[in-house]
Amino acid sequence: MKLQQSTRIIMASLAAGALILPLASCGAGGNADKIKLSYLSWNNEQASKPFIDEFEKENPDISIDFSYSPPTPEYIQTLQTRLVGNQAPDVFVITSENKADLMNNHYVKDLTDEPFMKNIAQANKDFVTRDGKVYGMSTSSWASGIVYNKDLLKKAGTQEVPKTWDDFLAACAKLKKAGVTPYLETVADGRSRIPDAFTGAKFAKDGTDVTSLASKSRQTPGEDEKQAIKEWMKLYDQNLVTRDTVGMSADDVKTQFVNGQVAMICTGPWDFSTFQQAKGLNWGYAQMPALSSDYEPYSQGSPSPGLAIYSKLSGDRLKAAEKFLAFMSGKWALKQQSRNGDAVTATAFDSKVVGQYEDVYTKNVKTGKYFLMNNFYKKPDVFETATKAETQQLVQGKISADQWAKNVDAKMASAQ
Amino acid sequence: MMNPCSRTAQAAEDAVRPVRGYSNHNHERHQMSGITTSVNASAHESREYRNRKRMQGFREDVTSFWFLLPILAVFVVLFLVPLIQTLYFSFTDFNGYSMNLHWQGLSNYRKVFSDPSTLEGLGFTILYAIVVMIGVTLLAIPLAVVVNHKFFGHNFVRSVFFFFSVPSLAIMGMVWKYIFSPMKSGVVNSVLSVFGIAPIPWLSNSGLAKFCVIFIAIWAQIGWHATLYLAFLQSIPADLYEQATVDGASPFQQFMHITVPQLMPGIVTSTFLLMSGGLKVYDLPFTMTKGGPGYSTYTVTQSIIQQGIGQSQYGVGSALAVLFFLATAVVVMLQLWFSNVISARFE
CATH class of the missing domain: 3.40.190.10 (Periplasmic binding protein-like II)
Incomplete structure (x- = not known):
């Protein structure tokens, strides 16, 4: 079957259009005008989704680009690769195993004077403190x-x-x-x-x-x-x-x-x-x-692993990251964490813990001992x-x- | 359909043929006109022939190169580049977090040699590789000889031995951890208690832990290597045994003077695989003992992974990897040389 040159051009254009259209619709969706905040967690999507959904509901101008890597070695290596490869997430988890390296290489933002750090327990702050500066926000602990x-x-x-x-x-x-x-x-x-x-x-x-x-x-x-x-x-x-x-x-x-x-x-x-x-x-x-x-x-x-903000973040994304941490230390998020079984240590908040744990929770976890x-x-x-x-x-x-x-x-x- | 290679060869052949025809024709003329002209012409022809032959070889090389290109690309990207990078990192203080590297000279290499845990890991790795290689070889050959005979259910028996090697050694390690548990409730200790024997601290004693890891490695690999030997055994001509039987050779003499020499290529292959696999062992000791108690079942590969990736000391990990690569290359080359010497003796 022989086709005219013009027919072939029209058909090729239509086919290309059909391929491009779905891609274009991705960008033209509801998220186009939103601030995109990337968040690397070591809690899986099922555990993180309620927090993300609620945050996005409360902040319709911000959308969270969530990624996950399981604890601990896999997570640390994923974060390490992203940091060295200039693909750093805006918000990520800071923990015992990587905090020294993150601080030494200046990857984490100083959060000492942030308003959302006001309710964080001293022992949790000490966990991510170097030379009087606090580099993470941890809201619960285990003993x-x-x-x-x-x-x-x-x-x-x-x-x-x-x-x-x-x-x-x-x-x-x-x-x-x-x-x-x-x-x-x-x-x-x-x-x-x-x-x-x-x-x-x-x-x-x-x-x-x-x-x-x-x-x-x-x-x-x-x-x-x-x-x-x-x-x-x-x-x-x-x-x-x-x-x-x-x-x-x-x-x-x-x-x-x-x-x-x-x-x-x-x-x-x-x-x-x-x-x-x-x-x-x-x-x-x-x-x-x-x-x-x-x-x-x-x-x-x-203290449980905390959340940290990438040190090179600026402008709207930095503001969005700060809003996210403020949300994660707010009443709704702490309640949700407590429901998940975490022993929340943030001041002015009491977790409901298993009966047998009450003594240790009160005398060790809450007091930072x-x-x-x-x-x-x-x-x-x-x-x-x-x-x-x-x-x-x-x-x-x-x-x-x-x-x-x-x-x-x-x-x-x-x-x- | 002709493949591209044979097509090229055919074309080259066609290119050469007229030259030969011309040469024959010329030869007759030279016979008539004189010897000198004939010598000059034939020298010119042979030069031309050589040039054409060289061109043909070059064209074939180029064709082969295009066929080899994909595997060459994979080799360069996945092997050569990381190898050179590792060599470079081994002289730096790379920590995985910052690309601002500082030249450290040989200090990472000095650290490797001064670290007692790495040296202990090297000791166990060598012990594991050698004992497993000897153990598997000594047990797999007789096993192959036995299952090579026809008896009721011999195919089933062959399959059973082969199946030991189907699950990964990592899974084997997890299962055997429970079997060799030092607790009273451990499988082996429960069986021993039936006979009034006190629990044995299998995995909580350094010497016994080494024994357990090596024992399982031998047990798991015998079947696979016996199958390899079986393939070689079946290619030994039966008339050799018939002649030996007629000459009055005992079964042991037949085994030593026919079976073993005929199996030599199989032994070379099997021991090479066992040695190279043994030197890079990681999964079995890690899942069973995590390298413990202490550093008794610690391996070089675990040390590279632990120090390099786990502890963000990529410089030290890379130095260890480079040294291990060289040591493995030397050991494997020595083994191949030794195997060749033995093979030559039996030929």
């Missing part, structure tokens, strides 16, 4: 504690988890005598949570400014945590806990507790739903024991991996607590 099986404690004539470390060790000995496995923790997935709590209490008593620790030229987290490590190791030195914890994962330990095979374990709120669903499990959640009666009962805990070593030293990833490996060797009896501290500090020094 670990001792989960206990009330029925098993009763067997050894104990009603509750002791308040001090010596009493805790004595209670473990009593439980062991009664034929009950007193306590388990994982050393396979990471270091124990107890030494961090002791170190936090020690820093608080000494009046140490924890926000200045990362600025020190020589990083000595090993030396700083040595005393706490020595105290914690009494669990193993007194043969109260099996050294097989080196090969036990957090899931293994949780399963043992749910099956009523161990009286106490150390974990956090993320495991509550499992305990609530376990049939016939009579459980409680207590504060971690204090180092001694001279110290306050601290917990291993941390929690501490996580990773949050306050340079190179938290190096610290995390070094302490895990060295702690496994310590529990195996291959090295002493002094060697543990020396090895951790040597690893930190080589990474600076």
Whole structure:
């Protein structure tokens, strides 16, 4: 079939038009005049959507370009690639593992004097503070504690988890005598949570400014945590806990507790739903024991990751980003976070938490009496991996607590 | 249909043919006119022939180049460029956040050699690669010989052994973690308790953890390599065995003097794959022990990923990657040389 030249041109134009039209309609939609704010989160779309929908409803001139990368290594690498490749998101998540790098490379905006930071708890500000400047907005926190099986404690004539470390060790000995496995923790997935709590209490008593620790030229987290490590190791030195914890994962330990095979374990709120669903499990959640009666009962805990604004943002997009953070620290967003199970720490707001968590929430989370070593030293990833490996060797009896501290500090020094 | 290559060859042949015809015709004339003219002309012809031949070769090279271009492009983009970039990063303080790089000289290389965890990782990687290579080879050959015989259900048995290697080692690691759990409730310990044996700290003891990782690697790979050997076994002529039987050779003598020498190309292939795979191992130890207890099952690949990407020390990670690349190249070349020497001895 032969077609005229003009017919062919008309047909080609129509085909090209058909291809271009849908593309053109994308740009010509309702979002054309809106300010586009890019937001990289590590919460998935399902979790983030209610917040985004409500924000866009309240701010019809702003549309959020949402993207997501799962925590933690994947998220950190995605953000890193986007920052280096000049594709930085306007708003993103700042957390323990990337905050030092973000601050060192000046990627995050100073939020210290922003009006929306007024209601943020001091411990949450300290988490992302460098040289008196706050670089992120974190609105909730978590604190670990001792989960206990009330029925098993009763067997050894104990009603509750002791308040001090010596009493805790004595209670473990009593439980062991009664034929009950007193306590388990994982050393396979990471270091124990107890030494961090002791170190936090020690820093608080000494009046140490924890926000200045990362600025020190020589990083000595090993030396700083040595005393706490020595105290914690009494669990193993007194043969109260099996050294097989080196090969036990957090899931293994949780399963043992749910099956009523161990009286106490150390974990956090993320495991509550499992305990609530376990049939016939009579459980409680207590504060971690204090180092001694001279110290306050601290917990291993941390503010949840915060939101940060890209430092090079300006004009309308900067205003939109500030509006978004103000919204995320507002009543509606905090209520929604609380409904999702987060322990909100923003001042003048009380989260409704699980009954068992009430004590730890009131005494540790709300008061900021929690501490996580990773949050306050340079190179938290190096610290995390070094302490895990060295702690496994310590529990195996291959090295002493002094060697543990020396090895951790040597690893930190080589990474600076 | 003629393919482009053969078409080119045909064209070249056609181009050469008239020259040969001309040469024959000329030869007759020279016989009549004199020897000198004949020598000059034939030298000229052979030069022309060589030139045409060279042109033909060049044209073929150009054609081959176009065929090789896609794979060459993939090689350059996905291998050569990252390799050169890695080499460059290994001399800098690149942290993944800033492209404002500073030249560090050999300091990243010095860090690699002074880090005890990396050296421990290197030790376990070499141990793993060598033991797994020897273990798999020693077990896969007899297994292949056994399943090469016809017996009831031999196809089923072959399939069962092959299936061990179908799931990825990462999944194997997760499953075996529960089997070798040091707790009383661990699968192996539960079985042992039936016989009154106390729980064994499988994954919480450094030595036992190394054993567990290597044991599973051997167990999972035997079937695949036995299948490889089976293919080589089936190509050994049966009359060799018949003659040996007539000569009174025992089954062991037949195995040592017929089967093993005939399997040598298979052994070279299998050990090469095992060695190169063993040196870059990551998935199995990571899913089973995450490199622990301590650094007992830590591997070089885990160290590269952990230091380079996990801890944003791309300089150190790159230095380690460069050194590992060179070390692997040397080990693999040595292995190939050794295999060739052994093969030559059996030929």
